[in-house]
Amino acid sequence: MLDSSADRAVGETPPVVSKRSRGLSDRAIAWLFVAPSIFLLLAVNIFPLIWTVRLSFTNFRVNRPNAEVQFVGLKNYISVLTDGDIWQTMQATAHFLIWTIVLQVLIGFALAYLINKKFRGNDMWTTIIVLPMMLSPAVVGNFWTFLYQPQIGLFNYAVGYLTGTDPSTFSMIGDVSLAPWAIVIVDTWMWTPFVMLICLAGLRSIPSSIYEAAECDRASKWRQFWTITIPMVLPFLMLAVLFRGIENFKMFDLVVQLTGGGPGSITELTSINLKREAFEKWRTGYASAYAVILFVTVFGLASIYVKALNKVKQR
Amino acid sequence: MPRSYLKSAFAAGVVTGLASLGAATSAQAEDLTLCWAAWDPANALVALSKDFEAKSGHKMSFEFVPWPNFADRMLNELNSGGKLCDLMIGDSQWIGGAAENGQYVKLNDFFDKEGIKMSDFIPATVTGYSEWPKGTPNYWALPAFGDVVGWSYRKDWFSRPELQAEFKQKYGHELAVPKTFEELKHIAEFFQGRVIDGKTVYGAAIYTERGSEGITMGAMDVLYSYGFEYQNPDKPYELEGYVNSDKSVKGLEFYKELYNCCAPPGSSDAYMSENIDAYKSGQVALQMNFAFTWPGINADPNVGGDKSGYFPNPAGPDGKQFAQLGGQGISVVAISEKQDAALEYIKWFAQPDVQAKWWQLGGYSALRAVVEDPGFAKSQPYAQTFLDSMAIVKDFWAEPSYASLLQASQKRFHNYVVAGQGTAKEALDGLAADWKAIFEDEGKY
Numbered sequence: 001m002l003d004s005s006a007d008r009a010v011g012e013t014p015p016v017v018s019k020r021s022r023g024l025s026d027r028a029i030a031w032l033f034v035a036p037s038i039f040l041l042l043a044v045n046i047f048p049l050i051w052t053v054r055l056s057f058t059n060f061r062v063n064r065p066n067a068e069v070q071f072v073g074l075k076n077y078i079s080v081l082t083d084g085d086i087w088q089t090m091q092a093t094a095h096f097l098i099w100t101i102v103l104q105v106l107i108g109f110a111l112a113y114l115i116n117k118k119f120r121g122n123d124m125w126t127t128i129i130v131l132p133m134m135l136s137p138a139v140v141g142n143f144w145t146f147l148y149q150p151q152i153g154l155f156n157y158a159v160g161y162l163t164g165t166d167p168s169t170f171s172m173i174g175d176v177s178l179a180p181w182a183i184v185i186v187d188t189w190m191w192t193p194f195v196m197l198i199c200l201a202g203l204r205s206i207p208s209s210i211y212e213a214a215e216c217d218r219a220s221k222w223r224q225f226w227t228i229t230i231p232m233v234l235p236f237l238m239l240a241v242l243f244r245g246i247e248n249f250k251m252f253d254l255v256v257q258l259t260g261g262g263p264g265s266i267t268e269l270t271s272i273n274l275k276r277e278a279f280e281k282w283r284t285g286y287a288s289a290y291a292v293i294l295f296v297t298v299f300g301l302a303s304i305y306v307k308a309l310n311k312v313k314q315r
Numbered sequence: 316m317p318r319s320y321l322k323s324a325f326a327a328g329v330v331t332g333l334a335s336l337g338a339a340t341s342a343q344a345e346d347l348t349l350c351w352a353a354w355d356p357a358n359a360l361v362a363l364s365k366d367f368e369a370k371s372g373h374k375m376s377f378e379f380v381p382w383p384n385f386a387d388r389m390l391n392e393l394n395s396g397g398k399l400c401d402l403m404i405g406d407s408q409w410i411g412g413a414a415e416n417g418q419y420v421k422l423n424d425f426f427d428k429e430g431i432k433m434s435d436f437i438p439a440t441v442t443g444y445s446e447w448p449k450g451t452p453n454y455w456a457l458p459a460f461g462d463v464v465g466w467s468y469r470k471d472w473f474s475r476p477e478l479q480a481e482f483k484q485k486y487g488h489e490l491a492v493p494k495t496f497e498e499l500k501h502i503a504e505f506f507q508g509r510v511i512d513g514k515t516v517y518g519a520a521i522y523t524e525r526g527s528e529g530i531t532m533g534a535m536d537v538l539y540s541y542g543f544e545y546q547n548p549d550k551p552y553e554l555e556g557y558v559n560s561d562k563s564v565k566g567l568e569f570y571k572e573l574y575n576c577c578a579p580p581g582s583s584d585a586y587m588s589e590n591i592d593a594y595k596s597g598q599v600a601l602q603m604n605f606a607f608t609w610p611g612i613n614a615d616p617n618v619g620g621d622k623s624g625y626f627p628n629p630a631g632p633d634g635k636q637f638a639q640l641g642g643q644g645i646s647v648v649a650i651s652e653k654q655d656a657a658l659e660y661i662k663w664f665a666q667p668d669v670q671a672k673w674w675q676l677g678g679y680s681a682l683r684a685v686v687e688d689p690g691f692a693k694s695q696p697y698a699q700t701f702l703d704s705m706a707i708v709k710d711f712w713a714e715p716s717y718a719s720l721l722q723a724s725q726k727r728f729h730n731y732v733v734a735g736q737g738t739a740k741e742a743l744d745g746l747a748a749d750w751k752a753i754f755e756d757e758g759k760y
Contacts, residue, residue: 063394064715065416150580151598174583176734262525263583264734265726279387280717282394 033138049295056288063282071164076289086290087263089273095180095186096269098257101241108195109237115196115234116203130193137190141257144186148172148258150258173259179267183255187248195240203229227315231315242302249298270294346374346657350389350400350670351643353379354587356607359613359676366672367663373656377619382587383527390718391757393648401651401681402660404459404643407443412715413646414447419455420647425658427453431665435462439708440681444644449713452608456644457661458681463627464536464639464703466499467602467612467697468492470624472511483507485613492626496537496569499629501602503577506600516703518577518592519601521570523733529734531711534570536639539704539709541566552759553752559743566631567739571732583733594618604706609697610677625700627707640708642679716753723749 024032049237056076060069115126132140148157150168160167174184205230214224252271255261261268261276274294278287333364335590349364357379364375386406392411405413406680413419420447433441433454440458447455451583465600472478473490480544482490486501487724493499503518510516516699522533535543542562547553574582579598582589587604595615602608613619628638645664647657663669674694680686681699692699713718724746731742755760 048354063412063416063718065394148581152603153581157562171581171583174581174733176736237673260526260584262729262733264525264730264736266734276722279391281722282390283719290385 001023016263026104031242052085052288053292055285056286056292060288061282062284071283076286077227077293079286082289085265086273088272089268089270092180092265092267093251093269094248096183096251096267096312097245099181099184100187100191100248101244103184104195104244105237105241107188108192108240109199109233109293111192112199113198115200128195133193135190137254139259140190141314144182144258145173148182150174153225174263176263179259179263183258183267187251187254187256189255191244191247193246198240198243200238202233205236206232233315235309238305238312242305242309245300245305249294295309324726337602344372345401345464345653346506347401347653347656347660348376348378348399349404349645349660350380350392351401351404353381354607355611356678358467359673359678363673363676363678364660366669367660370663371656371659375660375661386527386718394649398650399653400648401653401657402645403648404645405456406643406715407640408711408713408721409643410444410447410666411713411717414453415715417613417649420649420654420658422454422457422647423452424458426457428433429665430664431457431662433685437681437683437686437705439640439643439705440600440644442683443640443713444642447713456646458642459645459664461679461681461686461701462605462607462641462643463701463708464532464603464641465606465625465627465700465704466608466725467604467609467623467625469600469618470500470621471622472506472600473624474555478505484486484659484737490747492624492679493629495629496540496631500573500577501715503573503601507577510524514597516597517579517593519573519603520582520585520590520599521573521578522586522590523578523582524584524589525725525729525733526584526587527727528711528721529584529586530728532639532641534567534713534724534728534732535709536571536603536628537573537631538563538566539629539637539639539724540635541569542631542633542635544711552754553579553748554754558747560640562631562633564739567728567731567743570728571735571739574732597739606679606697606701609701610625611691613696623696625697627700627704637700637707637709638704640710642681714757717759719753720750723753749755 003248025112057071057073058069059072059247061067111129115122117128144155147153148171150156150171153167153172155172156167157172159165170178172178210228210232213226214228219227250271251269255267255269256272259267261272272291274287277283279288333722349360351360357377361377363374367373368375389403389405391397393403393405393409393416393553403419405419407627410419433452436445436458438479440461442449442453444458445454445456447453455653464684479490482502485505488498488501490502490505493502499519505518506516508515509575522529522536524530542560543566544560544563545554546557558688558748578585579593582593585593587608590604592611593599593609594604595618597617606694608624612623615623627683628636630636645661647661649656650750651657664673665682667682667684670685671688672679674685674691676733685691686702686705692702710723711717712722727742727746727749730736731739737745
């Protein structure tokens with residue numbers, strides 16, 4: 001793959017450049033330009049990946065430098081895949097992933113649709129809406145713990161005001177049935193603007209002439225929405241789903257700040273669980289196998305999804 | 316002598332002279348880094364260490380990390396062979412791993428050479444902070460900061476006649492410092508949701524934190540007095556019937572009841588700082604917390620002075636009375652290139668006059684000469700409670716695999732106490748099984 005990239009670069013090198021250089025072949029010059037990137041890629045991505053795969057077949061523990069490292073075959077992989085606790089974290093992750101994506105796509109698209117209309121203060125509202133995604137997830141997690149505080153939290157107060165419930169009688173992050181929704185709400189609040197921006201780009205890329213033609217054909221607004229807007233924005237929406245899906249599969253900081261994975265293990269997502277295995281229990285070999293499984297899962301799902309996305313684009 | 320020889324000899328002399336000068340300079344003035352948690356006692360240590368700087372010529376730098384991240388950060392540092400810390404005031408449970416993995420310098424020879432005797436320190440702190448294996452004279456740290464879980468309470472509320480009368484009528488005993496956990500629960504229930512001075516207050520702030528060690532410290536603090544044992548005292552690592560004994564189950568059930576009935580709303584993830592906040596803001600009548608919080612409470616304008624009192628862990632149903640040990644020892648990091656200067660610091664720190672000043676500044680000295688001084692018990696309102704509490708301590712596992720053991724208890728306890736999943740028996744059976752698997756992995760059977 002790297003060779004083909006280099007060959008392509010050589011092939012695309014204009015003849016003038018090759019004439020100017022002395023002593024170095026076109027191929028060598030191309031390699032010279034590509035080499036730093038390749039080196040960085042190998043050092044930062046490929047080497048750690050290979051090293052992780054290697055560690056995943058051992059009993060290595062980073063806190064036991066003196067212990068003998070033994071090859072354990074597939075034992076770590078079997079342990080991970082048969083561990084009930086890990087399947088529970090997978091379920092928690094699936095709940096978080098599905099609901100955040102559904103809500104962010106629906107609300108993000110609706111906001112983009114509104115912002116796309118010309119109205120007074122349009123720019124100001126766009127700026128206000130995108131503010132949450134500019135904040136640090138750790139900061140967002142921290143201040144939402146205050147908003148969710150039963151005695152002084154604004155969120156609880158607002159819910160209490162609207163429903164007549166005593167705010168101190170429910171705890172969004174301390175109640176088993178509410179905590180999974182508490183993290184969904186915060187992530188949706190923070191990242192819906194991102195989906196909105198992508199949808200907005202999609203909406204603004206639709207030529208107005210198409211709508212004008214539809215108007216001439218007396219197509220209703222409703223029909224225009226379903227036959228022009230949605231199909232033409234769909235690739236953008238799918239791209240947003242891909243980005244948010246990958247990001248939320250890896251979600252760590254926001255949820256750690258909000259719930260620490262609790263109450264119990266109700267909001268312990270896979271990345272939190274993985275971190276505990278790797279850097280709290282120091283089961284390095286086991287955690288490496290766990291990481292490889294997650295990587296393959298995300299990579300596999302993302303590849304299938306990208307193929308589907310390309311098909312939609314070609315339509 | 317040929318001229319070239321003279322030149323060489325002169326040059327060699329200059330180089331040797333400069334080198335020895337450099338060596339002498341570095342021996343006199345090292346830049347030592349001490350790593351510890353970021354909390355009030357750390358500020359006291361900074362103040363105390365100025366004397367060491369003045370006396371030794373060494374410069375002290377400090378790396379303090381907040382408690383929730385302290386273990387993560389510092390264990391990463393030790394495990395990765397980082398050279399940030401020359402001196403480490405590490406948690407008591409790290410001692411097994413740090414000793415077996417060669418991360419701390421063994422101090423026996425140094426103590427012998429300098430005449431530092433472990434018998435001069437509170438026995439529980441020597442066992443808890445310095446020894447590995449436990450119960451053997453192998454020392455990896457000098458007891459630096461004695462600490463233990465105890466309770467602070469609103470003395471001013473307890474002394475109100477109308478509340479005293481109502482309480483006695485309801486529970487049949489005085490509204491006073493509880494002697495048993497049952498009495499403690501009565502007090503917590505009594506104050507839960509009560510309006511005092513126009514403000515709704517709650518019963519007891521207890522440990523429920525999930526991420527690091529909070530709920531384990533809190534639950535164990537109660538379980539010990541109910542009869543929980545880590546293992547068969549006659550057969551190490553035999554857990555079945557000890558970890559999950561009927562008495563342990565009763566203790567865990569009590570902790571959950573206390574959480575359900577009497578914790579302030581929103582305390583599903585509370586540890587030291589959350590409990591301090593709850594207490595100082597006047598929300599709770601009782602606060603479970605480590606003794607290090609008491610000087611801050613005593614000095615607080617809202618709840619300090621005569622408004623607060625302190626008491627050690629009450630007894631369980633069988634009259635047994637134990638408390639969870641906190642605190643740390645100070646160790647020399649084995650990878651440090653400044654071990655001589657680091658040892659010099661420990662030698663200085665062990666001196667009785669330095670330890671006495673350490674107590675005055677807010678650090679809990681573990682030196683018997685300080686705590687057994689006739690004036691010690693009355694030197695602060697909480698001093699006697701500290702002494703009483705230190706006499707009844709028990710500690711969590713200090714095995715090399717302590718982190719895995721701790722994570723298992725965090726999960727089991729939080730799942731049962733806070734999330735309300737399963738029964739206490741199931742939680743403790745699961746915990747015994749988890750710990751057994753970890754020890755099997757360690758080759759302990």
